[in-house]
Amino acid sequence: MSRAIHVFRSPDRFVAGTVGQPGDRTFYLQAVHEARIISVVLEKQQVQILAERIGALLEEIHRRFGTPIPPEAEQVNDLSPLVMPVDAEFRVGTMGLGWDAESEAVVVELLAITEGEFDESVVLDATDEGPDAVRVFLTTRAAREFAARSTRVISAGRPPCPLCGEPLDDQGHLCVRTNGYKRDAELSKSLDFIDPEVFNGLTDGPPLLGDDENPPSDDPGGDSSDDPDAGPEGGSR
Known part of the structure; x- marks a missing residue:
C-alpha cells in the first residue's frame, strides 16, 4: 500500500499548539486550509528543534542567495488555540x-514514526515507499511566525526552577542543585516547590569537597598520625 502524503502548498494556518494542563500537555502541529485540517502529535523537544532549525535555515538562505528574510517576530499575531477536536x-x-527556490518557500516535512529503518531519501520526495507524511510550504514570513508561536507555546508550560532549570510543578520538585554544592544560591523563590526532605543533612555530616579547603585538625599540636608504625615522636619504631 502506497503511503499518504498530505501536501499544503498555501495553508491558511500552520501552528504548534497543546492540549492539556501545564505539566501534562500533549504537543501538536496543525495545518489548515479552508475546511481541510491535518494534525500530528509530537514531543515538546521536536517542536523546539523545528523552530530553531527554521530560524537557522532562513538565515542561511539569506546568506547564500540574498533572499530577503523578515526579521524575527517580536510578537505573535496568531494566539488562537488549535481547531478542535x-x-x-x-x-x-x-x-x-x-x-523551494521557485516559490521561495520553506518546506516542512513531518514523517510518521516507524518501527523499522527506512531510506531517508524519501524525505521531501514523492516516492510511494516510506512513512506517511505531512508536507507544508511556508512563506518566509509564515515560517518566522511559526517559529515565534512555537517558542511561546513551549515557554507557556511549567516555570523553570531558578537553580537547575527543570520544570516546577505543584506536586513537588526534587532539585538536583540542593545537594550542598550550591549553598549560596537563592532558594526562597523555589521553596514552595521543593521537597523539604532534600534539605535534611545539608548542615550535618562531613564537609563536602570544596566546603573547607583546610579542615581543622583534632590534634592541637598538629603532629598526630594514623600510621601504626609511627613512634611517639612521629618516627619509625
Whole structure:
C-alpha cells in the first residue's frame, strides 16, 4: 500500500499548539486550509528543534542567495488555540526541512514514526515507499511566525526552577542543585516547590569537597598520625 502524503502548498494556518494542563500537555502541529485540517502529535523537544532549525535555515538562505528574510517576530499575531477536536493523523518520527527556490518557500516535512529503518531519501520526495507524511510550504514570513508561536507555546508550560532549570510543578520538585554544592544560591523563590526532605543533612555530616579547603585538625599540636608504625615522636619504631 502506497503511503499518504498530505501536501499544503498555501495553508491558511500552520501552528504548534497543546492540549492539556501545564505539566501534562500533549504537543501538536496543525495545518489548515479552508475546511481541510491535518494534525500530528509530537514531543515538546521536536517542536523546539523545528523552530530553531527554521530560524537557522532562513538565515542561511539569506546568506547564500540574498533572499530577503523578515526579521524575527517580536510578537505573535496568531494566539488562537488549535481547531478542535484534535484528531492526530500520526505521531511524528522524522522531520525534514527544505527550500523551494521557485516559490521561495520553506518546506516542512513531518514523517510518521516507524518501527523499522527506512531510506531517508524519501524525505521531501514523492516516492510511494516510506512513512506517511505531512508536507507544508511556508512563506518566509509564515515560517518566522511559526517559529515565534512555537517558542511561546513551549515557554507557556511549567516555570523553570531558578537553580537547575527543570520544570516546577505543584506536586513537588526534587532539585538536583540542593545537594550542598550550591549553598549560596537563592532558594526562597523555589521553596514552595521543593521537597523539604532534600534539605535534611545539608548542615550535618562531613564537609563536602570544596566546603573547607583546610579542615581543622583534632590534634592541637598538629603532629598526630594514623600510621601504626609511627613512634611517639612521629618516627619509625
